Amino acid sequence: MTFRLYDTATREVRDFAPLEEGKAGLYLCGLTVQSEPHVGHVRSGVNFDVLQRWLRHLGYDVTFIRNVTDIDDKILTKAAGQGRPWYNLAYEMHRELDRAYDALNVAPPTYEPAATGHIPEMVELITELIARDHAYAAADGSGDVYFDVQSWPSYGELTRQGIDDMEAAEDADPRGKRDPRDFALWKGWKKESEPETAAWPSPWGRGRPGWHIECSAMAGKYLGPAFDIHGGGVDLRFPHHENEQAQSRAAGRPFASYWMHNAWITTAGEKMSKSLGNSLTIPAVLKNYRGIELRFYLLMAHYRSHVEFSFEALDEAAVGLRRIEHFLDRAPAAETGDLPADFVAAMNDDLGTPAAIAVLYDAVREGNRLLAAGEDATPHVARVLAMLDVLGLHPDDSAWATGGGDDAKLTAAVDALVAGLLEQRAQARADKDFARADAIRDQIKTAGIEIEDTPSGARWTL
RNA sequence: GGUGGGUUGGCCGAGAGGCGAGGCAACGGACUGCAAAUCCGUGUACACGGGUUCAAAUCCCGUACCCACCUCCA
Numbered sequence: 001m002t003f004r005l006y007d008t009a010t011r012e013v014r015d016f017a018p019l020e021e022g023k024a025g026l027y028l029c030g031l032t033v034q035s036e037p038h039v040g041h042v043r044s045g046v047n048f049d050v051l052q053r054w055l056r057h058l059g060y061d062v063t064f065i066r067n068v069t070d071i072d073d074k075i076l077t078k079a080a081g082q083g084r085p086w087y088n089l090a091y092e093m094h095r096e097l098d099r100a101y102d103a104l105n106v107a108p109p110t111y112e113p114a115a116t117g118h119i120p121e122m123v124e125l126i127t128e129l130i131a132r133d134h135a136y137a138a139a140d141g142s143g144d145v146y147f148d149v150q151s152w153p154s155y156g157e158l159t160r161q162g163i164d165d166m167e168a169a170e171d172a173d174p175r176g177k178r179d180p181r182d183f184a185l186w187k188g189w190k191k192e193s194e195p196e197t198a199a200w201p202s203p204w205g206r207g208r209p210g211w212h213i214e215c216s217a218m219a220g221k222y223l224g225p226a227f228d229i230h231g232g233g234v235d236l237r238f239p240h241h242e243n244e245q246a247q248s249r250a251a252g253r254p255f256a257s258y259w260m261h262n263a264w265i266t267t268a269g270e271k272m273s274k275s276l277g278n279s280l281t282i283p284a285v286l287k288n289y290r291g292i293e294l295r296f297y298l299l300m301a302h303y304r305s306h307v308e309f310s311f312e313a314l315d316e317a318a319v320g321l322r323r324i325e326h327f328l329d330r331a332p333a334a335e336t337g338d339l340p341a342d343f344v345a346a347m348n349d350d351l352g353t354p355a356a357i358a359v360l361y362d363a364v365r366e367g368n369r370l371l372a373a374g375e376d377a378t379p380h381v382a383r384v385l386a387m388l389d390v391l392g393l394h395p396d397d398s399a400w401a402t403g404g405g406d407d408a409k410l411t412a413a414v415d416a417l418v419a420g421l422l423e424q425r426a427q428a429r430a431d432k433d434f435a436r437a438d439a440i441r442d443q444i445k446t447a448g449i450e451i452e453d454t455p456s457g458a459r460w461t462l
Numbered sequence: 463g464g465u466g467g468g469u470u471g472g473c474c475g476a477g478a479g480g481c482g483a484g485g486c487a488a489c490g491g492a493c494u495g496c497a498a499a500u501c502c503g504u505g506u507a508c509a510c511g512g513g514u515u516c517a518a519a520u521c522c523c524g525u526a527c528c529c530a531c532c533u534c535c536a
Contacts, residue, residue, distance in 0.1 A: 011466085031536070044536045074534065156465095159531080165464040166532055183533055211534080233536030238465080243533075262536070263467080266529085272536090300485075301475065306468070306529075313474050316486040323485090326499070354476045358484035368500055372493085434495055441497080452498045459499095 003058055003348045005229075006304060008237060008259040009158055013350050018228050019257065024060040025227035026052065027219045027256070029236055030112070032069040033093035034078055036281040037100045039294070039309055040265040040272040044233050046295055047262045047303040047351070049106040049392055051229070054347050057339075057390050065222045066109040067215060068094055071116050071208055076198055086198055087116075100282035103291035104298075105392045105399035113218045115209060119200045121217040122209045125251055126185045126202075134250040135185055138176025143188020143205040147243065149181045152250050158259065159238040183243050184210035212243040219244075220253055230256035234263055263306045272309075280309065292393060292400050293318040299353040299391055320361075324388070326461075327364045328381065328395060330454070331371060336389055337382025353391065360387045415460075418449060422458045425451075 003016040018024050028048045031041055048066070055062050070090040079086035094114075101108075126145055129135035134151045138144040149155045149163060156163055166181055189199035189206040199206040219227060225248075232241065241259065248255040265272060272280055285294060297317035301307045340363065346355035367380030388394045421440055428436040441451050449460050 008466090029536080032534085037536090041536050047536095072534075159465060161465055161532070181533075234466085235531065235535055238531055239533040240535085264530070264536080297474095304467090305475080308474095310474085313486090316474060319487095320485050323499095330499085352476080354485095355483065358476075361484055365501080369502090372500055429495080432495075438496075450498070453494075454499080 001345060001348050003054070004350055005258060005260060006350045008261050014258070016228075016258070018060065019226055022059065022061055024055045024062045024229065025223040026055075026062065026064045026109075027215070027223055027227060027230045028064070028066040028109070029215055029230075029232035029240065030066045030068045031097055032072050032074065033090045033097055034072070034074045035093060036283060037093075037097050038272050038280045038282065039285060040280075041097075042100055042104055042106070042282060042294075043265055043298055043303075043307075044231065044262045045101055045106045046104055046298045046392075048231055048260075050299065050303075050351060050353065051231075051260070052107065052109075053390055053392060054351060062110070063223060064109040065219065066112050067218050068097070068112055068114045069211070069214065070094065070114045071198060072211060076194060080195075086195065096283070102399060103282065103286055104295045105291065105397055107392070111222060113222065115214040115218075118214060118218050118221065119202075119209065121221050122186075122213045123202050125213060125217050125220070125247070128251045129185065129247060132250060132252075134247070136178065137204050138188075140176035142176055143186070143207050144176055144184055145186035145204050145210075146177055146182040147185050147247055147250075148178060149183070149246070150179055152246050154249070155246050156242065158242045158245050161238070161242075183212065183239060185213045185247065186210060212240055213247065215240070216244045216248045216251075216253075216255075219255070220248065225253035225255070227256060229258045229260055231260040231262070234261045237261055260303075262303045265307045265309050267309045285314075289314060289318060290400070292395075293321055296321045296393060299393075300357060302354055303351060321393075324360065324364050324384065325395060327368055327371075328384065331367060331377050331381045334378045334381040334385065336385040336394075337379065339386050339390065340383055343387050347390070356387065356391070360384060363387070414449070418444060418460050422451070422460070426458065 004013050005016055006013045016024075026048070028044065030045075031037065045066075048064075052062055052064050071086065075086050075090050079089040082089065126135060129147065130137070130145070133148070135145055135147050138146060156166070163181060186202060186204055186207050187210055188204070189196075189208070194208075196206075198208055200208060219230070230241065230244075237259075245255050267280060282294075294314065297314050298307075300317055300320075340359055342362075343356050343359040346352040346359060349355070363380050363383045367377040367384065370377040370380065385394060389397075421444055425437045425440040428434070428440065444451055444460070449462060451458050451460055
């Protein structure tokens with residue numbers, strides 16, 4: 001059975017056929033590091049992390065490039081408003097993003113290039129485009145360089161739009177554009193409003209890169225002129241990905257074979273954005289939820305499905321996850337085993353994580369049934385661990401071991417205290433003094449600790 | 463105006479012509495001193511109106527409503 005994935009360009013699920021046998025090259029448009037990451041931002045990170053893990057599981061040698069955009073209008077404006085250097089803001093938010101990815105067990109890519117580190121590659125690409133008559137330096141002396149969309153007949157092919165049907169942005173400054181739909185490859189330095197640190201030398205004067213060119217340049221540098229899969233959020237299809245493809249192909253690079261786009265996470269029916277406040281930033285959510293719970297929640301929906309975020313749904317996901325964890329807690333330890341065929345089929349079908357999780361629950365239920373019957377559930381434990389592992393949800397994964405020493409010490413301390421009380425309760429139960437036994441249980445419960453009686457004695461959980 | 467997507471049970475969320483994915487909640491049962499945990503059982507869901515078909519949530523036509531993108535966006 002082969003891996004199949006939905007390709008936005010062809011609008012159909014297609015067999016994955018890599019350019020080079022046994023290898024897979026992935027490029028994901030990462031974030032513009034201008035504010036704290038929120039739940040919506042990390043979705044593509046988690047989705048592509050699952051893709052990366054699945055391709056590796058299938059035996060592919062994966063090269064995964066996920067960029068960071070560390071210079072753009074917003075960063076400049078925001079940093080100026082805060083009275084600090086733009087690079088300081090971008091760097092801080094980049095570190096914040098790394099923490100969010102770590103908390104969700106999003107494995108690092110092969111490399112995470114930043115736009116500002118690849119100015120020469122972009123200049124090179126722009127030069128090539130000018131030489132091929134697909135780009136031009138603005139005649140108004142602004143130092144801007146634009147891509148000439150009229151010079152590229154297949155412009156619009158990715159999103160199936162004809163140039164004539166596109167609305168030109170009403171608020172777009174026409175500047176030196178030949179056509180209002182031409183987009184900036186290079187933005188000339190505006191001395192009066194932009195810091196000199198945000199301007200790099202180029203054949204067209206000092207300036208900074210347009211948004212789209214960085215991805216074409218970096219994908220080209222690390223993955224070559226042609227690579228397998230390019231991904232990002234649906235909003236990036238146009239203009240970002242359309243432009244990336246146009247400028248890359250116009251420069252003679254075939255570019256991506258498959259395009260993957262994840263759907264939105266909205267709140268109150270709206271796109272998440274800074275205007276909705278900070279309650280949904282990753283640091284805020286992680287105050288009340290574990291990273292593994294958020295990751296599980298994100299994987300319960302298919303990556304191409306729109307998700308209406310709610311804390312109620314996140315709570316439900318967390319409860320469901322705890323059932324899986326509880327099974328592993330009480331079942332005998334086992335090594336990670338093989339994946340059930342149904343799980344593999346679900347994942348091979350365009351990363352069908354919801355169907356895959358259904359298989360996971362089937363294994364948990366059957367394992368619990370065997371445990372209740374006093375039979376050997378080891379094979380089911382092995383299967384469950386294998387499935388969790390490939391989804392990045394393995395409980396022993398070091399990513400979940402946050403807090404470190406203090407947490408462990410605290411757990412040990414609580415365990416000692418609760419153990420004493422449980423001993424008293426066990427004695428009371430042995431004496432049939434159930435009133436006293438229940439009083440002890442209530443006392444422990446008041447502290448937020450649940451007691452559960454098992455054949456081998458009582459156990460506690462927070 | 464152009465392009466793409468959506469509407470599934472109390473809730474979340476899969477599926478894409480024929481056995482009711484799965485989860486959460488609820489109810490009944492088993493187990494338990496009582497619980498908890500666990501297991502077993504319980505639901506006649508597919509926006510609306512037509513059509514095709516032996517068979518439609520799934521295909522076709524139409525209608526309604528919602529959303530995204532159209533050069534800042536995960």
